[in-house]
Amino acid sequence: MALHREQWASKLGFVLAAAGSAIGLGNIWRFPYKAGQYGGGAFVVAYIVSVFIIGIPVMIAEFIIGRSAQKSPVGAFRVLRDSKYWPLVGWLGLATGFVILSYYSVVGGWIIKYIVVSITSGFQTGTASANFTTFLASPWQQVLWHAIFMFINILIVRGGISSGIEKWSKVLMPALLIILMILMINSLMTAGAGEGIRFLLKPDFSQLTRAGMLEALGHAFFSLSLGMGAMLTYGSYLDKNINISTSSLEIVILNTFYAIMAGLMIFPIVFTYNVNPNAGPGLFFITLPEVFARMPGGQVVGLAFFLLVAFAAITSAISLLEVVVSFFIDELNWSRKKADYILGTVIFLVGIPSALSFNAWSGFTLFGGKNIFDQLDMLATNFMLPIGGLFIAVFAGWILTHGEKEAEIKRVENTFHFYDIWHVLIKYLTPVALLIVLLYTTGLLSFFE
Ligand code: PHE
Numbered sequence: 001m002a003l004h005r006e007q008w009a010s011k012l013g014f015v016l017a018a019a020g021s022a023i024g025l026g027n028i029w030r031f032p033y034k035a036g037q038y039g040g041g042a043f044v045v046a047y048i049v050s051v052f053i054i055g056i057p058v059m060i061a062e063f064i065i066g067r068s069a070q071k072s073p074v075g076a077f078r079v080l081r082d083s084k085y086w087p088l089v090g091w092l093g094l095a096t097g098f099v100i101l102s103y104y105s106v107v108g109g110w111i112i113k114y115i116v117v118s119i120t121s122g123f124q125t126g127t128a129s130a131n132f133t134t135f136l137a138s139p140w141q142q143v144l145w146h147a148i149f150m151f152i153n154i155l156i157v158r159g160g161i162s163s164g165i166e167k168w169s170k171v172l173m174p175a176l177l178i179i180l181m182i183l184m185i186n187s188l189m190t191a192g193a194g195e196g197i198r199f200l201l202k203p204d205f206s207q208l209t210r211a212g213m214l215e216a217l218g219h220a221f222f223s224l225s226l227g228m229g230a231m232l233t234y235g236s237y238l239d240k241n242i243n244i245s246t247s248s249l250e251i252v253i254l255n256t257f258y259a260i261m262a263g264l265m266i267f268p269i270v271f272t273y274n275v276n277p278n279a280g281p282g283l284f285f286i287t288l289p290e291v292f293a294r295m296p297g298g299q300v301v302g303l304a305f306f307l308l309v310a311f312a313a314i315t316s317a318i319s320l321l322e323v324v325v326s327f328f329i330d331e332l333n334w335s336r337k338k339a340d341y342i343l344g345t346v347i348f349l350v351g352i353p354s355a356l357s358f359n360a361w362s363g364f365t366l367f368g369g370k371n372i373f374d375q376l377d378m379l380a381t382n383f384m385l386p387i388g389g390l391f392i393a394v395f396a397g398w399i400l401t402h403g404e405k406e407a408e409i410k411r412v413e414n415t416f417h418f419y420d421i422w423h424v425l426i427k428y429l430t431p432v433a434l435l436i437v438l439l440y441t442t443g444l445l446s447f448f449e
Contacts, residue, residue, distance in 0.1 A: 005070050006161040011242050013166040018225075018234050018247070019254040020169040020315030023176070025107060026223035027259035028312050029284055032200065032266050034215060036277050039207030040200055046208060046216035048256065051224070054217060054433050056252055057425040058226045058389050061396035063244045064408040066235030072326035073229030076236065081399060089391040093229030094327055096384040100228070101320040102351035103376050105153070108313045109145030109355075110135070110285060112152075115306045118292075122299035128289040132282070142355035147348055153317045154344035157325055160336055161237045165318055172311040179308040180258065183301065184265040192271030199277055200263040217437050222381050224255060227389035230319045233326050244409055245418050258312075269295070284309070321347070382441045390434040397427035 008014035035043045069076035074090030077083075113135065117123070135141060156168050187193065221227055235244075266288070270277045273291045292302035321344060328339035353361060357373035365371055370378065396405070409419055 005237065007237050007239055008166055008242075009162040010166075011239075011247065013162065013170055014234070014238055014242065015247055015250050015254075016173045017165050017169040017315070017319075018231060018251045019258075020173050020312075021225045021230055021234065021319035022223060022251060022255040022316075023173075023258045024223075024225075024312050024316030025104070025309070026219065026316075027255065028262040028309055030219065031223065031259040032263040033278065033283055034219060035200055035263060036267070038209070038212030038215060039204040040198070041203030042205045042208035043212055043216055044201065044260070045203060046213050047220055050217040050220035050433075051252055051256065053425060054389070054430050055220045055224045055226065056248055057422055057430045058221075058393055059224060059231055059248045059251065060244055060409065060422055061392050061426055062226065062229065062231035063235035063238065063248065064396060064400070064405055065392070066229075066232035067238050067240070067244070068404060068408050070236055072233045072236060072323065072330045074327055075330045076229075076232060077395070080404075081395075086395065086399075089388060089395065090229060090327075092384060092388050092391075093227075093232070094324060096228035096380055096388060097230070097320045097323040098347055098350060099376050099380045099384065101317060101324075101347050103354040103373050104313070104317055104320065105150045105348070105351050106142065106146045106354045106373065108149035108310070108317055109142070109147075111306055111310045111313055112148055113141070113145045114285065114289070115303065115310060118299060118303035118306055123289040123293035123302055125290065125293040128286045128293065131289070132285045136358040139356055139360045142358065143352060146351055146355045149313075149317070150344055150348045150351070152314060153321050154340055156314070156318050157321045157344070158337060158340045165322060168318070169315055172315055176258075176308055176311045179304050179311075180261050180265060183304060183308070184261050186301065187265045187268040187272075190268050190272040192273070193268040195271040196267030196269070197264065199271070200260075200267050214437055214440050217433060218381065218386070218441075221385055221389060223259065224252065225316065225319060227385035227387075227392065228323065229388070229392075230323050232392075233323045234319065236326075245422070383438070386434050386438050386441070390431055390438065393426050393430045393434065397423070397431065 008017065031047075035047075037043075038046075065076050065080065066072075069079040071079050072090070073093040074087050077086035077088075077090045080086070156164050158164060159167065187196070225231055238244075266283070267277060269291050270283075270287065273294055275287045275290060288305065289302065292298035292305070295301060321340070324343045324347065325336065325339045328334040328343060329336055334342075354373040354376060356362075357364075357371035362371055365375075405423075406419065409422070
């Protein structure tokens, strides 16, 4: 067993890696269209409130658990409490990592494919929808691009914490910011800017239904990578002198900032080119390619756009893979290289049914008439993450002693008030809010409709 646990080389590297995990398809793709759907600025407000009530408290809890145990999720709960049951929360996290990465990588593959398309042929008007349909219908293409995306992740995670994940996050996150800024400014100069900004930010509280509020809560959770131990694992590589509270605030602010910038990049051009802003999931692969086809310089803009999305997706996917890999390193003493190649391959195989959901296996639906891909997404985001988050909150709020928590959160800072506020939230408000989300999504609280 390795005597020294790997560590992040700097606070900046850690914050960028954790922000990289948070900022992903959730921010750039899901956030803008959810905001559009549920009352624009009203949804943004609900999202920010959720981030404060649930997001920040759970993130701090994960960092505390990970850093004090110096282990990945399963081992962490075992080290902190001698109990048969708590490690199950770690096992759930491990399973969630498998599930999310398996289908996330399929979408990652689409993005890589669209990067190649932007380089080779660019986009032509009137063909986007048919092209995407043909692409989805090809089983071997779906599996091939999924494999390529997974392979990139394997290569990065193989480098380890400071010379793999941290090094790449320090390159990809600033690159992402630069591309995002350029594209946003470019969008804000088009004729539809005013309408796009209004669509995203003008609060219309009448559209913020209870369903919208719960959606905002759930999204806050997914978009901050919480509930499955990704942040817990990243926290286990954190130097004891680094301030957990300020790091968490920085990560959360970066996450929200990138999400809003993504919206400000997307909606102005959507209105300028008169395409449907509520296209939902098809927005990226049908609506935007159509816009790029019509826009002057659209091939370059399209390439920059898909590169940006790929960077965001990769820095999230590596955190999912790291959770799984670190389990095999910590618990079974595997070498990083062995764990990385084997588990990367296994997750690739687990993802194949998702890749085939749009073609060969599209007829195979479990319940609710959804294909395997949608089913797994729903299972992970609506159930596995909030359940994991609920137990993490209960563990941090009710099981760990003040002494254990203060050792992590008050070590270098005098954040007395901060600690007290955090503690009330994680003990009462966060678990109750998560419980309501769960009761609602399982249909037990149907009167919410
Ligand atoms: N936060 C990532 C996103 O917004 C997704 C993710 C969820 C990553 C859970 C890791 C863990 O796309």
